[in-house]
Amino acid sequence: QQQVKQSPQSLIVQKGGISIINCAYENTAFDYFPWYQQFPGKGPALLIAIRPDVSEKKEGRFTISFNKSAKQFSLHIMDSQPGDSATYFCAATKGYSGAGSYQLTFGKGTKLSVIP
Amino acid sequence: GAGVSQSPSNKVTEKGKDVELRCDPISGHTALYWYRQSLGQGLEFLIYFQGNSAPDKSGLPSDRFSAERTGGSVSTLTIQRTQQEDSAVYLCASNIRLAFGTGELFFGEGSRLTVL
Numbered sequence: 001q002q003q004v005k006q007s008p009q010s011l012i013v014q015k016g017g018i019s020i021i022n023c024a025y026e027n028t029a030f031d032y033f034p035w036y037q038q039f040p041g042k043g044p045a046l047l048i049a050i051r052p053d054v055s056e057k058k059e060g061r062f063t064i065s066f067n068k069s070a071k072q073f074s075l076h077i078m079d080s081q082p083g084d085s086a087t088y089f090c091a092a093t094k095g096y097s098g099a100g101s102y103q104l105t106f107g108k109g110t111k112l113s114v115i116p
Numbered sequence: 117g118a119g120v121s122q123s124p125s126n127k128v129t130e131k132g133k134d135v136e137l138r139c140d141p142i143s144g145h146t147a148l149y150w151y152r153q154s155l156g157q158g159l160e161f162l163i164y165f166q167g168n169s170a171p172d173k174s175g176l177p178s179d180r181f182s183a184e185r186t187g188g189s190v191s192t193l194t195i196q197r198t199q200q201e202d203s204a205v206y207l208c209a210s211n212i213r214l215a216f217g218t219g220e221l222f223f224g225e226g227s228r229l230t231v232l
Contacts (some may be wrong), residue, residue, distance in 0.1 A: 006158075034220070043120070043207055043223025044159070089158060103149065103172065104221065108158035 003027055004092050006107025013114050017075040021110045023090035026071065032091040034104070035064065035075050038087045047088070048075070080114045087111045118147050119140065120224035122208050126227060128230045129198055137193045137227045140206030147211050150183055154204040157226065162206075198231045205229070 005024045007083075013019045034049035050057045050064040050073065057064045063076040077084055091104040121140040129135050140147050150162040161175035165185040176182070180198075185191040195202055205228045209221035 009156075014178075031200045041225065043209070043225050044221075045223065046220040049220075103164050103175070105152075105161070106159040108156065 003105045004090060004107045006090050006110060008110060009108070010111045011113070013077075013080045013112065015079050015114055015116050016112060017053060017084060017114075019075075019080045019084070019112055019114070021068055021075045021088055021090070021112070022072065023074065023092075024070075024108050025092050027092070027094065027104075029094040030072070032093050033063075033064070033073050034091050034093075036089045036091060036106075038089065039107075041046045041068065054075075059068075077112075080112075082114045085112055085114050120208055120222055122206075122209055122224035122227050124227055125225065126228045126230075128232065131200060132197055134194065134200055136218045136227060137195075137206050137208075137229070139191045139193070139210075139224060141189065141191070141208070141210030142222055145210035145212055145222070146188070148185055149209045150191070150193050151207045151209065151223075153226065154203045154205055155227050159207065159228055162193070195229075198229075200231045203231045 007022050032051055035047045036044035037047040038044040048059050048062050048064055052065050052068050058114050061078045066073045066082050087109045089109045090107040093104045123138045127135055135156055146167045149167040151159045152162055153159050163183045165173040180196045183193045205226040207223050207226045209223045211221050
């Protein structure tokens with residue numbers, strides 16, 4: 001049973017455009033939702049994260065929108081740049097409060113290509 | 117370096133052979149995770165170590181997979197009698213498990229395993 005569903009699998013965006021990646025989760029116990037960015041040959045690195053007590057979090061050109069009732073969250077990349085070309089993974093965990101094993105459940109990833 | 121170190125970076129083996137993958141976490145990080153990344157399948161949780169607690173082995177796919185963490189630092193993931201479906205990138209991550217959790221896992225660059 002896949003607990004975090006991510007779409008699209010791949011995305012091509014023109015430079016300067018908006019990239020949008022969506023995720024949906026099933027487990028209502030999840031209390032922390034990070035996004036990881038992975039460049040080829042590298043390990044994933046934390047990009048931005050949100051807790052369910054807020055509906056939006058913005059860091060620079062990256063914004064997470066969170067809809068608790070729909071159990072969905074999304075990543076928006078504004079003014080997308082070729083350097084943003086990478087694979088993006090959404091994730092969820094029920095470990096933020098300190099309970100649980102804190103394992104992250106990842107989506108299957110979205111390969112983003114930003115073309116000049 | 118100060119990051120998570122994994123070795124070997126690449127391993128090619130024959131079906132049926134045993135392999136060992138090593139992870140050296142960031143100094144002072146009490147939590148250590150192993151994930152498997154297969155093409156198109158995202159990141160699959162394998163095992164989690166936290167301090168001296170019993171490891172969470174719930175993600176290990178079969179009894180051919182085992183892991184240990186010696187002295188609360190270096191970890192070794194062992195795959196016995198490798199199969200072609202074991203071919204993947206094995207990622208190690210570490211972090212500090214604080215009372216409220218941190219959310220950020222620091223990943224190594226992975227060990228790419230190819231089983232012929």
